[in-house]
Amino acid sequence: MAYLRSFGCSVPPARVGNDALAARTGREAALIEKTTGILERRYAAADVSVVDLAVDAANECLRNAGITAQDLGLLLVSSGSMERAFPGPASSVAARLGLTGTPAIDLPIASAGSLIGVALAADLAERYGNVLVVASEIMSRRISDADADTAILFGDGAGACLVSRDSGIARITDYALYTDGNSAEALQLPFGGALQMKGLDVIMHASRKVPRAIAGLLEKYSMPAGDVGVYLMHQANANLLRKIAAALKVPDNRFFSNIEHYGNTSSASLLIAAAEWWSTCSKPLTTPIVMAAFGAGFQWGALLAQP
Amino acid sequence: MSKQAGILKVIHAVSDITTDPAPDESLFDSGALDSFTLPDLVTGLEQEFGVSIPDSDLVPERFDTLNKIEAYLDKRAS
Numbered sequence: 105m106a107y108l109r110s111f112g113c114s115v116p117p118a119r120v121g122n123d124a125l126a127a128r129t130g131r132e133a134a135l136i137e138k139t140t141g142i143l144e145r146r147y148a149a150a151d152v153s154v155v156d157l158a159v160d161a162a163n164e165c166l167r168n169a170g171i172t173a174q175d176l177g178l179l180l181v182s183s184g185s186m187e188r189a190f191p192g193p194a195s196s197v198a199a200r201l202g203l204t205g206t207p208a209i210d211l212p213i214a215s216a217g218s219l220i221g222v223a224l225a226a227d228l229a230e231r232y233g234n235v236l237v238v239a240s241e242i243m244s245r246r247i248s249d250a251d252a253d254t255a256i257l258f259g260d261g262a263g264a265c266l267v268s269r270d271s272g273i274a275r276i277t278d279y280a281l282y283t284d285g286n287s288a289e290a291l292q293l294p295f296g297g298a299l300q301m302k303g304l305d306v307i308m309h310a311s312r313k314v315p316r317a318i319a320g321l322l323e324k325y326s327m328p329a330g331d332v333g334v335y336l337m338h339q340a341n342a343n344l345l346r347k348i349a350a351a352l353k354v355p356d357n358r359f360f361s362n363i364e365h366y367g368n369t370s371s372a373s374l375l376i377a378a379a380e381w382w383s384t385c386s387k388p389l390t391t392p393i394v395m396a397a398f399g400a401g402f403q404w405g406a407l408l409a410q411p
Numbered sequence: 412m413s414k415q416a417g418i419l420k421v422i423h424a425v426s427d428i429t430t431d432p433a434p435d436e437s438l439f440d441s442g443a444l445d446s447f448t449l450p451d452l453v454t455g456l457e458q459e460f461g462v463s464i465p466d467s468d469l470v471p472e473r474f475d476t477l478n479k480i481e482a483y484l485d486k487r488a489s
Binding site for chain 2: 304305343
């Protein structure tokens with residue numbers, strides 16, 4: 105399979121703390137922190153679009169890889185919060201990157217969209233060479249303060265990952281993707297409405313399905329969960345990350361977390377986390393990486409990459 | 412040990428409550444369970460009663476009260 109080659113991200117500058125959310129939703133700031141692990145999130149300004157954030161993250165990722173957009177063979181853009189039903193942001197992101205013929209495909213999948221994008225890119229890189237996966241979300245425009253349980257969670261941002269056929273940070277060994285549509289209503293964004301989430305259902309399924317997906321993938325390669333150097337996850341909730349770590353019997357600190365700063369940025373969160381984690385790595389990778397995500401659909405999965 | 416006693420044992424193991432909930436008291440409304448203790452409850456029930464609870468049965472309403480949990484376990488056993 106192909107390689108994870110570089111990451112990039114872009115988050116809006118405006119910070120929204122728990123006090124501001126408390127004033128809007130009636131939920132106590134201390135309780136927000138305790139139940140979610142979130143201290144603040146970023147909100148995009150009114151004149152910023154999903155495409156704007158995506159282009160910024162894409163450009164950072166390309167700079168980090170030392171290539172230009174002209175070197176891309178394929179662009180995949182994940183978003184569950186795009187501004188219109190069609191066309192999705194992929195074609196506009198491609199145009200803004202100066203691409204006029206390169207295929208650009210939308211993945212309208214919240215939460216797990218970026219993991220699915222990287223997994224698809226791992227297979228498609230053989231054909232397309234450099235595949236750029238971008239995930240961009242403006243969730244702040246999709247929440248209702250009347251639904252405090254949901255409103256307190258989400259923020260805005262974009263992340264990007266370049267998957268290349270021949271070289272990179274780590275070689276993608278394998279991945280496992282899953283879908284169970286029986287709970288499709290549990291997490292949805294209806295046309296013209298606000299995000300609706302049945303938190304109990306989502307957490308209950310995620311707590312069981314994600315560890316199982318990771319464990320199954322690692323078992324296939326006879327790799328103990330403790331041998332993985334870093335777990336890069338969809339940043340849904342700090343307590344959920346701890347729960348998954350406990351289920352795998354891995355120390356919490358092996359799970360990279362930045363949810364305290366950005367909240368849940370849906371499909372963008374995995375790649376924002378990956379970009380921040382990678383920016384702290386000063387030496388070549390020596391241990392395996394696991395990426396994992398869970399979200400609307402339900403869609404979930406895990407991906408293993410090794411140096 | 413009765414089935415309800417076994418269920419209570421699991422509830423106390425995963426929750427901070429100090430008293431036993433009434434058989435029809437909502438475990439969610441009373442604060443005995445939340446989104447993060449519910450998965451532990453399900454795992455605890457599997458271990459305590461030697462049953463496997465499939466993902467398709469992971470509906471919070473099934474585990475909302477002692478009576479509902481007991482009815483569900485009876486159904487699994489039958």
